[in-house]
Amino acid sequence: MADNVKPRVRVPRSVTAGEAFEVKTLISHKMESGQRKDKDGNRIPRSIINHFSCDFNGENVMQAELQGAVSTNPYFQFDAVVQESGTMTFTWNDDDGSVYTESKDITVG
């Protein structure tokens, strides 16, 4: 899976200290649920992103623990609030051990 997994992240470039802002993330992943069977009746093994985390300057904004019932190409929208400028990091953990990351600088102005 690791090859064609592409994260997309949207955060404002500049925000006001202490004021909540919107974060959106989308990542390409088939999220094979582990519930389906192939032509020969064999269960297709689960292969999903099982954990997501959004952090800012080392402090946590939100984490999520995903199961097979999260749709293909997992999408999240949530709110964050920061007090100073810094870097927001996004981490997705794949069942196969791959870790996908993305980061965005945010300025408090």
Place this chain on the structure above:
Amino acid sequence: MEFTRRETLAIGAGAAAVSLMPLQAFADQEATDAAVAEYAAGGAITDGGVELTTPEIAENGNTVPISVSAPGAASILILASGNPSPKVIEFMFGSLAGSQSASCRIRLAGTQDVIALAKMPDGSVRRGTSTVKVTIGGCGG
């Protein structure tokens, strides 16, 4: 990704698969109750205090947009009581969360109740429930 009818089972591929799926593959009430009990860990459960937004009728069970909000919650667990396995996702809010709310897209194997449980800092649990009708499609390829 394309699946033939025979390859599709259960929630992955929506409609056609649902009717083919053996009944015991659905989570029974017990599995849902167990997931609720495990999450609550003895805390008192009350209804309300969680806003769960779902479509009334999902155009396709494969991608159902939902959002949930529970002011003050430490975490929120989403359960799909009619899926083969009820747990869908748990959100855990950190110190920089701008609100205790989140949106995502989930798979539903059929018409069912979606349950949101919010754990409050004192260990008590709030519950919100919403019924989503997932009609079996099967037209337009």
Place this chain on the structure above:
Amino acid sequence: MKNITLSAVIATGFALVGTAALAEGQPPAEIKPLVIDGINIVAEAQAPSHMDIPAIYSGWEFRAEETQVLQLDDFDNPGMLEVDAAREAFNTVDGAAGKSCASCHEGGPEEFKGLAAVLPRWNPDQNALYTMEDYINYCRTARMQAEAWPWGKTQLNGMVGLLNLQSRGEIRNVAIDGPVADLWQQGHDIYYVKQGQLGMSCSSCHEENYGVRIRAEILSQGQTTGFPVYRLKNAHLNSVENRFKGCMKNMRAEPYKPGGPEFHALELYVASRGNGLGIEGPSVRN
């Protein structure tokens, strides 16, 4: 919503709608403005004169609100993941000629602004009706000496998505006369002929019964201005032919050959039924 008579319920669980008296469908319950990232898309227009119905509508207008909103912001549109991948492919060298699309199309995908609105069209150099797929694969094989991308699969659908996106909001205006006149007529005939075990034509659903609920979903006019389409059902971009194929299977008809002459003629004809609507692909449908 009009009350429909179920004149036949086919054994497969497929409800065939319509009564003899009915010749055309129903407008969407509510017509909303379709504005994507600030660009206004014409989603309702007077039907072209070759059609027998008064107005044409984007398929978006017939979708449920939850599905509609996924298309209003490119960030929420999961089809854009495949467009992103295509943007990378556009700049990636492939084939024996050692070229990428960008080697020759130095202006980037933006060079193709407006093209999607007039396709399919006659390509005089090749003496053939050309879709976006044909142009892309011609460049890949003849100019890059790379392999053609397979019809209906993610690489080709994604690239069509990237190029169609450049025409967002442009008004569809495919030519139906001149060298394509015969092909257009052929596409017209395919659209109206009853075929398959259910004895249906494309028009049975998309002309006579748009706006009518058929089992879970509301029938649209089967317009193609939103292609490629990210479908919630299969969670990837679908080409026009992918959709035609699916509809034919539902009609219990044998789908035509991928990339073949029948599908080309049909794609031209169906595109001409959307003359006047805005290009909105890649769109989101159920």
